[in-house]
Amino acid sequence: MDSTLQRAAELLSQARLPVFGGLFTDVKGAAAALSLARKLGGVVDHAASEGTSRAARVMRETGATPASFGEVRNRADTIVVIGNMPRTRDPKLLDKLFPARATLPRPGDNKRELIVVGAKKGKVPSGVRVTEIGGKNALPELVALLAAAVREGPFDIRDSALAKRILSAGERLRNSAFAVFVYDPAELDEPVLHTVLEAVRHLVKTTRAATLSLSAPGNGEGVNLCSTWTCGLPVRTSFAGDVPENSIWAYEAGRLLRSNEADALVWIDALDGEEATPPTRSFRGVPAVVLSSRPVKAGRDDVVIEVGAAAADHDAAVYLPQIAGIGMVKATAANSKRPTVAEVLSRIEALIDAKGAA
Amino acid sequence: MLVKLEGGRIIDPAHNRDAVGDLYLEDGRIVEKPDGREPDEVHDVSGKIVMAGAIDVHSHIAGSNVTLGRQLMPELPLLAAAEGQPVLPSPAAWGSYATGLRYAQMGYTTVIEPAMIPTHAIQAQTELASIPIIDVAGLVVLGNDDYTLNLLRKGDAKSDELKDYVAWTLAHSKAIGLKVINAGGSEAFKFNARTFDLDEQVPEYGVTSRGIVEAMQKVVADLGVPHPPHVHINNLGIAGNVDTAVATLKATQGRPIHMAHIQFYGYGKEGDKGFSSGAPRLMEAINKHKNATVDVGQVLFGQTITISGDILRQFDGRRAANPKKWIINQGEGNGTGLVPYKYKKKSFVNALQWAIGLEIFLLADDLWRVLFSTDHPNGALFTRYPEIFHLLMDKNERSRWFDALPEATRQVSTLGSISRELTLSELAIITRAAPAKLLGLIDRGHLAPGAIADVAVYTNRRDKTKMFSAADLVFKSGKLVVRKGDVVDVTWGRCYHVDPGFDSQIKRRVKAFYDTYYGADPSWFGVTEAVSDRPDRFATIRCAS
Numbered sequence: 001m002d003s004t005l006q007r008a009a010e011l012l013s014q015a016r017l018p019v020f021g022g023l024f025t026d027v028k029g030a031a032a033a034l035s036l037a038r039k040l041g042g043v044v045d046h047a048a049s050e051g052t053s054r055a056a057r058v059m060r061e062t063g064a065t066p067a068s069f070g071e072v073r074n075r076a077d078t079i080v081v082i083g084n085m086p087r088t089r090d091p092k093l094l095d096k097l098f099p100a101r102a103t104l105p106r107p108g109d110n111k112r113e114l115i116v117v118g119a120k121k122g123k124v125p126s127g128v129r130v131t132e133i134g135g136k137n138a139l140p141e142l143v144a145l146l147a148a149a150v151r152e153g154p155f156d157i158r159d160s161a162l163a164k165r166i167l168s169a170g171e172r173l174r175n176s177a178f179a180v181f182v183y184d185p186a187e188l189d190e191p192v193l194h195t196v197l198e199a200v201r202h203l204v205k206t207t208r209a210a211t212l213s214l215s216a217p218g219n220g221e222g223v224n225l226c227s228t229w230t231c232g233l234p235v236r237t238s239f240a241g242d243v244p245e246n247s248i249w250a251y252e253a254g255r256l257l258r259s260n261e262a263d264a265l266v267w268i269d270a271l272d273g274e275e276a277t278p279p280t281r282s283f284r285g286v287p288a289v290v291l292s293s294r295p296v297k298a299g300r301d302d303v304v305i306e307v308g309a310a311a312a313d314h315d316a317a318v319y320l321p322q323i324a325g326i327g328m329v330k331a332t333a334a335n336s337k338r339p340t341v342a343e344v345l346s347r348i349e350a351l352i353d354a355k356g357a358a
Numbered sequence: 359m360l361v362k363l364e365g366g367r368i369i370d371p372a373h374n375r376d377a378v379g380d381l382y383l384e385d386g387r388i389v390e391k392p393d394g395r396e397p398d399e400v401h402d403v404s405g406k407i408v409m410a411g412a413i414d415v416h417s418h419i420a421g422s423n424v425t426l427g428r429q430l431m432p433e434l435p436l437l438a439a440a441e442g443q444p445v446l447p448s449p450a451a452w453g454s455y456a457t458g459l460r461y462a463q464m465g466y467t468t469v470i471e472p473a474m475i476p477t478h479a480i481q482a483q484t485e486l487a488s489i490p491i492i493d494v495a496g497l498v499v500l501g502n503d504d505y506t507l508n509l510l511r512k513g514d515a516k517s518d519e520l521k522d523y524v525a526w527t528l529a530h531s532k533a534i535g536l537k538v539i540n541a542g543g544s545e546a547f548k549f550n551a552r553t554f555d556l557d558e559q560v561p562e563y564g565v566t567s568r569g570i571v572e573a574m575q576k577v578v579a580d581l582g583v584p585h586p587p588h589v590h591i592n593n594l595g596i597a598g599n600v601d602t603a604v605a606t607l608k609a610t611q612g613r614p615i616h617m618a619h620i621q622f623y624g625y626g627k628e629g630d631k632g633f634s635s636g637a638p639r640l641m642e643a644i645n646k647h648k649n650a651t652v653d654v655g656q657v658l659f660g661q662t663i664t665i666s667g668d669i670l671r672q673f674d675g676r677r678a679a680n681p682k683k684w685i686i687n688q689g690e691g692n693g694t695g696l697v698p699y700k701y702k703k704k705s706f707v708n709a710l711q712w713a714i715g716l717e718i719f720l721l722a723d724d725l726w727r728v729l730f731s732t733d734h735p736n737g738a739l740f741t742r743y744p745e746i747f748h749l750l751m752d753k754n755e756r757s758r759w760f761d762a763l764p765e766a767t768r769q770v771s772t773l774g775s776i777s778r779e780l781t782l783s784e785l786a787i788i789t790r791a792a793p794a795k796l797l798g799l800i801d802r803g804h805l806a807p808g809a810i811a812d813v814a815v816y817t818n819r820r821d822k823t824k825m826f827s828a829a830d831l832v833f834k835s836g837k838l839v840v841r842k843g844d845v846v847d848v849t850w851g852r853c854y855h856v857d858p859g860f861d862s863q864i865k866r867r868v869k870a871f872y873d874t875y876y877g878a879d880p881s882w883f884g885v886t887e888a889v890s891d892r893p894d895r896f897a898t899i900r901c902a903s
């Protein structure tokens with residue numbers, strides 16, 4: 001082990017711009033990666049940061065109106081599910097959002113309703129009325145039409161049956177006591193995210209409304225939060241300059257590898273039950289240090305370190321959608337001999353420190 | 359190692375001390391002058407001012423609300439720095455690491471995060487553990503959560519259950535005390551209320567704000583938690599709200615209460631503009647109610663962001679967002695509102711807010727009950743405390759600022775007629791001795807033997823801004839961490855919390871509640887030693903019962 005870590009320290013201290021990718025790890029693993037990236041002047045990115053990065057940029061530009069999962073489940077009277085991804089990502093989503101059991105007191109006396117936009121209505125919990133807003137139109141267009149209906153603005157489409165459904169959905173939303181738009185930011189482009197936000201902002205002038213954004217896979221939110229409290233910025237941040245710098249385009253791991261701007265990769269994939277997808281060109285030509293809880297096809301000269309899987313081999317703080325925040329998940333098989341990502345990265349950092357001191 | 363600070367002017371109001379003398383530190387504590395032993399290290403501090411490390415009783419430095427603010431506004435340090443505020447122009451200046459270093463440079467050694475959300479306590483405590491040098495503690499927020507409200511709806515049939523629930527929550531989040539933010543108001547917001555007063559009822563639950571605060575005061579007293587309920591009262595920021603503050607004080611009926619950032623409640627509605635200083639009336643009431651303590655929440659002009667669990671008020675305040683972006687986060691219990699804000703010298707209202715805060719300090723009969731704060735970052739960034747110390751200690755500096763205010767503000771403010779200047783001892787009361795006493799942190803805030811060796815040494819200057827921006831020396835738990843304003847050693851502090859006992863039945867009840875309504879398990883958000891890798895991270899302070 002020691003000589004492996006020594007090789008990793010060697011490889012990384014020679015790198016000009018190492019990129020820390022994957023980051024499918026718990027909060028402690030993320031903190032250790034951020035610490036090492038800062039020391040080396042590297043870049044941090046997460047393998048599922050496409051959606052979180054977009055959502056982060058929209059938030060920076062104009063704000064946000066999130067609601068916690070618990071508030072939506074207990075108090076929303078109208079839930080708008082946008083696109084396919086929310087239910088693909090969590091097939092039980094609707095059962096969770098429309099629980100058969102009692103809820104906390106909720107505002108208004110509407111019966112609870114579901115509006116599905118740009119997707120098949122699929123299987124819906126019994127007793128829930130559904131409106132389907134779909135057809136040939138593209139998802140962004142459907143969202144824009146619904147938003148127009150919410151504002152009682154003019155719109156014109158050929159499909160008169162659809163137009164009627166959209167108008168009545170707009171009316172329902174205006175008459176809701178708490179309307180919530182559910183989506184996966186990875187499925188929506190930024191203009192669509194803005195449109196949804198504008199619809200919510202229109203509604204809150206007279207009633208209660210919010211958004212529920214699906215959390216990214218691989219503890220994407222947890223890693224993002226950790227990055228933010230550590231350096232003030234989410235992932236896709238570079239520590240190469242005097243102050244950290246965030247750019248959704250410039251500091252995306254895949255782009256840095258394809259363009260050869262990055263000359264080393266630290267790939268981290270160590271969460272129970274989830275697997276990070278490496279960007280193309282990951283292990284080709286770029287020397288890599290791989291921390292993984294499963295077998296990886298790395299290059300011949302790459303340094304591969306087997307680590308424990310967070311939440312299986314060791315307790316792990318990760319983002320939990322049910323509490324809309326970071327929670328602690330107990331290990332399912334806590335007797336593993338495999339080290340954690342945080343332990344390995346801290347030891348590599350100590351070796352690099354020792355080298356610098358020598 | 360025995361360290362001697364030789365010949366400094368020791369300011370220790372907890373022991374009525376303001377005299378030249380020596381101070382000895384050993385094994386992290388202040389010690390008596392040892393007989394017949396030479397110190398291992400001597401610091402000549404003759405001509406310097408020696409105080410205990412400062413304690414911040416209310417500063418939003420960690421947790422999901424603060425980090426949401428960082429996500430909304432990573433440019434805050436850049437905008438603030440561009441205006442000349444003392445903060446580095448880097449997004450990282452608002453991060454955990456920089457927070458610890460900057461506090462230490464000013465001589466602060468303990469800071470209280472005043473709004474941990476129970477379900478997000480792990481994030482709050484993980485963030486706090488990533489802040490170097492300073493000791494910390496957190497207040498946990500209850501009073502708008504459905505569990506509490508449900509118990510209060512049922513009346514006093516199972517009054518012990520509320521006591522157990524509060525005790526369990528304090529223990530589960532490792533908090534030092536209880537915070538209540540616009541009691542009932544955030545819950546009412548969920549039912550589309552847009553204002554909420556002391557005697558209004560929470561929809562569906564029937565209980566009033568007054569009832570919630572009263573119940574919490576009783577429970578906290580019964581549990582023997584040293585820090586009384588830390589209450590953000592109703593109607594923050596509204597003209598005429600001094601009535602609410604006075605009514606809330608009356609409602610306490612002599613029971614201990616801490617009222618947070620009281621400046622935001624010092625508003626009358628006299629005059630052409632319907633906005634006036636309520637400070638004289640407020641201070642008359644505070645001076646009289648000896649059961650009450652307050653922190654001030656002073657504002658300074660410039661860019662900041664407001665972060666608050668008072669979602670109802672923040673929702674209203676969104677219209678004043680500057681830059682024009684805001685977050686209303688509807689979560690369990692209070693939720694949060696985040697609204698960037700720029701206090702402008704040329705604004706009649708902002709200028710009067712500035713003056714009202716200073717009036718509150720200067721009209722206090724008993725500074726042991728009027729503590730220093732800016733409600734960082736809500737009134738001003740904590741990096742600007744030295745400017746406020748300067749304003750409090752130097753009436754010429756005050757005039758200099760005052761004269762630049764709008765004519766309309768100067769006409770209605772009485773600040774110009776107040777000549778009081780706080781002394782060094784008085785400053786040490788509002789930034790050291792009083793916060794320690796209020797929090798039950800009896801081992802700090804003073805310089806008697808036995809106290810923790812948190813010591814700040816300053817060069818006495820007329821320019822108090824300069825004096826307090828960079829301490830000459832700062833010792834944290836006996837270790838020298840700052841020299842000439844520079845951090846020379848990055849140490850790691852501890853987190854203080856209470857652990858009042860409770861009937862273990864409550865665990866089963868809370869578990870059933872979370873399972874039913876949230877599909878969640880309370881063990882997920884229970885704070886354990888594991889949030890930190892340092893084995894002595896947590897320290898329990900004793901409850902009276």
Ligand SMILES: [Zn+2]
Binds near residue numbers: 619733736
């Ligand atoms: Zn506050």
